[in-house]
Structures are given as structure tokens and as C-alpha cells.
Amino acid sequence: MIRLVAFLGNFGREYEKTRHNVAWYFEDSLPFAQKLSWQSKFKGEIASFSPNDLAQWACGSKICSKKDGSPVLVPEESPAHIYFLKPQTYMNLSGESIIEVANFYKIKPDEILVIHDELELELGIVSFKWSGGLGGHNGLRSTKQVLNTPDFWRLRFGIGRPQNDKMSVADWVLSKFSDEQQEILQNVFSQTNFLLVKVLLSKNPADYLQSWGKKKLVD
Numbered sequence: 001m002i003r004l005v006a007f008l009g010n011f012g013r014e015y016e017k018t019r020h021n022v023a024w025y026f027e028d029s030l031p032f033a034q035k036l037s038w039q040s041k042f043k044g045e046i047a048s049f050s051p052n053d054l055a056q057w058a059c060g061s062k063i064c065s066k067k068d069g070s071p072v073l074v075p076e077e078s079p080a081h082i083y084f085l086k087p088q089t090y091m092n093l094s095g096e097s098i099i100e101v102a103n104f105y106k107i108k109p110d111e112i113l114v115i116h117d118e119l120e121l122e123l124g125i126v127s128f129k130w131s132g133g134l135g136g137h138n139g140l141r142s143t144k145q146v147l148n149t150p151d152f153w154r155l156r157f158g159i160g161r162p163q164n165d166k167m168s169v170a171d172w173v174l175s176k177f178s179d180e181q182q183e184i185l186q187n188v189f190s191q192t193n194f195l196l197v198k199v200l201l202s203k204n205p206a207d208y209l210q211s212w213g214k215k216k217l218v219d
Contacts, residue, residue: 001075002153002200003111004083006098008139010174011088019159020173022185023115024086026157029189030196031061036084042104044087044097051078051201058197075203082200083107095142102147113153113199114143117173121158124184124218126192128199128208129154153205155196157188188217 009021017025027033035057036047051074058072083105087097102112116139121127131151134140144150162172177185195212199205 001078001111001203002082002113002205003079003105003107004085004098004101005113005115005196005200006085006087006094006143008091008094008114008116009086010090011086015174017182018174018176020091020117022117022157022159025185026115026189026192027084027086029186030193031063032057038086040088042085042097042100043089044085044101046086046101047084048081049084050081051075054082054197054200058201063193063197072198072201074201077203078201081105091142092138093142094139095144095146098143099146109147109149109152112147113155113205114140115155116140116157117159118156119159119161119169119173121156121214122160123158123181124188125158125214125216126188126195126212127154127156127158127214128195128205128212129156130206130209153199155192157185157192184218191217 007023007027009015009024015021036049038045038047055072055074083101085097085101087094089096098112101107116137118127118135120135130153134144134150143152159173162169195208199208202208
């Protein structure tokens, strides 16, 4: 089961709602985001909660509940705590924050989910995957380096590539979403909230690889 969710991004107001920070933008969209209590620790901002809390929050926000309105069952094997982490190291050193949390709480790589932007997917596409290549992503590269393995879970939000040859990839990922693109993202986020909760309350996250391996959520 997943015990640590790392939302990759760059800290600082100038990076708010930029493409590289889509994971932080996603975290802000969670219906239970205001219930999280963040602390400055492990070179980042960290929040913890129990799977039971998550199930209750999800039920309360109508994300994930049974037909009668009761919360989904929490597996007996669930960890006592799930941790959300927003590294404050800048993107290319994200792993430094992740490994500090993993070492302190004895979290294994296969219990880690990294949420990040993905150039190779168009806006509106979400991909849940296990292990694989890094796609030139500096945050993933840093994570792989500190964990000594690429074998961790990823949730990728498509941001597409630069729309003209004059803009570099570096400038593109640090540019902000347009108003229209933000509307698309809100639609994407509202659907992906469901996936995140289901994955975190699942004994086997791999159950969602086929249905969410590469899913177009907005036409």
C-alpha cells in the first residue's frame, strides 16, 4: 500500500500555478485539502492523516463512498498514517526531501507515489503508472537517484510541449496556465481526486493501472 505521496513542484509565489507545479495545483484542488495540517520538516512541507480519516473525508465530499453514503472500507493492512509531502528544495533536488521522509518513517520505494507534470502527455490526459523511464524530468531523476531505483508509483498530469519553436522546454514548464487551460485542469482534477483516494485506500494500487494507465479526461 502507498504510505507517502510526494507532490513535485517549485516553492515561491512566482511558480504558483505554473505547468511544473501542476502537482501542487492538484493538491490544492482536493476537497479535503483544508483538513490537512502542514508542518515544515524534512526539507519540505509534510502532512499526515490516517486511512480512516481519508475514507471519512472522501465520503463527506462525495468523492468515494458506497451507494448508501457510507465510507469505503479501509483494508486491515492499511498503515497507521499516510503522508503528503511537498518538497521545498526546488524540482531538481526533490529526492532530498523524499528520502528524508522515507528513511525516517521506514517507507519503501514501492510505497511511494510521486505526482508530477508530464511533457509527453497532452493537457487533459492523466497517467497512473509503475516504475519506468524518467522522461527527462529532473524531479523524477532526483527521486530515482536517492532511492537507488525507478520502482515507485507515478501519477502524471499532461502539460504538453511548447506550442511554438521559439519557446524552450524550460520556459514552457515555468509558464502559467491560461484561464481556459485552468478550467480544463479543474475538470481533470475533479475526476482524478477519485483515483487518488481509491489508490490510497487500495491493498493493490496495480488494480488501477489498466483503467488509468493513460486516460483522456477532457476532449
